[in-house]
Each structure stands twice: as structure tokens, then as C-alpha cells.
Amino acid sequence: MAAPVCCLPNDDLASRLVQKIAQTVEDEIPEQFLHKDGFPEAKDVPELWTRSLLIDFSLLSSGDQDEIVKFRSALSNWGCFLVKNHGIEGSFLEEVIEVSRKFFSLPFEEKMKYYTDDIFQGYDTDAVCQGLDQQKMNWNDRLFLTMYPKSKGNLKAWPQNPSNFSEIVDEYSKELINLTKGLYKAAAKSLNVREDSFCLEKEGVILSRFTLYPKCPRPKNVLGSKPHLDGSVFTIVLADQEGLEVQKDGQWFKVPVIPGALFVNFGDFGEVLTNGIYKSTMHRVATHSAKDRLSVTAFCTMDATQELTPLTELVTANRPPLYKKFKVYEYKEGVCCKCGPGENAIDAIKLDFPIL
């Protein structure tokens, strides 16, 4: 099979946008989005998220031992949690959602000004890997921006419209930088490794993804986002309604939206750095039949040239390294071009897995 090609030319973008498709289809969803056999249902267990998986950031960052134990347990068993008392005002989170929604409600020609030929920068619908014919597509459109350091991204991808978009997102970036630094420190503390083992200043990058999941008449057969693992140390998600689901031991669970709280999941780079002690969470996004969903996701990741390998303190005679050394850009190539249905980029990094 020829190597799959990601990225289609801009001319094609208008016809691929899910927001556009959603406006024109009634019940007839295009074949490439349809999971004919549906997918396993997710359980709704709200008390799980208000007890063992709700982390109080102010307690965590002040070194509260019980909270550190809870944080460690959430990350080693689930690879995710909800975080409250993170210092970002609930009213400001609503402003972030509102300005992002305003962007997606602009005319298509306006949004298309922010298309770039880099699949991780600017406005687009999800990348399609041509050559992977059986691959189903995600029911969403999105805007990728580099929040930190802003200069590492494509500044032309930043919307001029709505006029206050950059101002609000810059403010949100500052808040996320603080939260990320705090979570990195807490992760180091919880594993008894050097405080700067996970560190934003050391080649750290925060990439953000603003995603609109248009309402969909076939929620039982269409996914906003197929099951996947993130290419991040961890990911911070702000969403305006439910839809996100995580998998544990083969069972899917709904993630509730608790006003003011943010969702955090560990990603593949975090799993590698912790030598598998903290898990990268498999997650997916369901669609709604009655309403669009909006999320703003921050991927706390590393510069493309950064080499990653398990932290030396977490490799012992009893716990040999589970992953090989790799550069972030090699992983990204794996995400785009080697992952067919049921394959994950991290599999190529695992030491007990044949290199693809």
C-alpha cells in the first residue's frame, strides 16, 4: 500500500468541512462518517467524577499529601481527572467558549483564511489519511494554534475575527501556562522525581485545538472524535457540554461537565516519561442530535526536535524501560501516516512491539 498522504489542498477544504456537510444533510450522513454497527455504550457514573477523580489544584499545589495520593491514584488507574480550584474564573472560561463559538459562526470564506498546509496549524476539518480506505472520519471542524511559545506556531493562523479572539485566547494561554507548570510540578512530586523533570521551559510547547462538533442526526453511528490517545504529556480540556468519554479496562465512561472544572488526561509522552506508571487515556467524543458542542483543548507537549525517553529515576532493575528513545516529530509522522483503524502511534515506541 502506498504511504498515506495527509492534507488535502485548500480548494477541497470547503467541501470537506463538517459544519457545511451538517447544514446540507438531513438523515443521509455520508458513508465515510458512518460506523454502521454503532459502538459500545458509555456508562454514566457521576459520583466517580465528584469523588476519586476530582482533584483540588489549590490543595495539590500546596503539597497536601492526601491530594497528591489522590492525584497519583487517578493518573495510575485512569490517566485522567477533573481539576477544580485551578485559579481560572468560571466566567472567564465562559468567555473563552463564547469567543470560540463566534469564530465558528463566521462565514466559511472568512474561516478559510486561516487554513494552512500544516495539519497542526490553522483551520481545517480533521486530516484524512488517503490510502487508509476503511478509515472513518470524525464529525468535527477545528482550529489549531500554538499557545506557547506563540512564536513557534504560524501566527497567520490566528483569527483577526472576532476582533477580541486573540486577546481572550492570549489571556487563557497565560492561565494555562500557570496551570501546566503547577501540574508538571505535582506530577514530579507525586513520583518522587526532580521537580523540573516535567518542565514547560525545557522545550515545552502548548498546542491548542478549538473544535466544533456540529449536531448530528445519527449520534449512535457517528463519532465527533474516534477513540484515540493524545500526543502530549497531558491535555487540558474545556468543553461546553458532555460528549467526551474515556476508556478503562475495555469499558467506556462518560465524562461529566462540572461548571468551572477542567478535564485533564495524560497523553503518550507522559506515559513514556513516567515509564508507563501514569497511563495515556484512550478517549473519544460522542455527537449530539440536538446541539453543537464546542471544546478548547490544550496539548501540553514538547518541541518537535525533542528526544523523549523514560525518566532515568523511573527505570529500575524491576522496571526496565518500556519505550525506546524517539523524537517528537517521528511520533507525529506515526500519528498521520502509520495509524490505521485500531493502531496507535505509541505502539511503535513500545520496546516489546515490532517497529513499523
Ligand SMILES: O=C(O)CCC(=O)C(=O)O
Ligand atoms: O473535545 C473534547 O472533549 C476532546 C477533544 C480531543 O480529544 C482532542 O482534541 O484530542
Ligand SMILES: [Fe+2]
Ligand atoms: Fe484527544
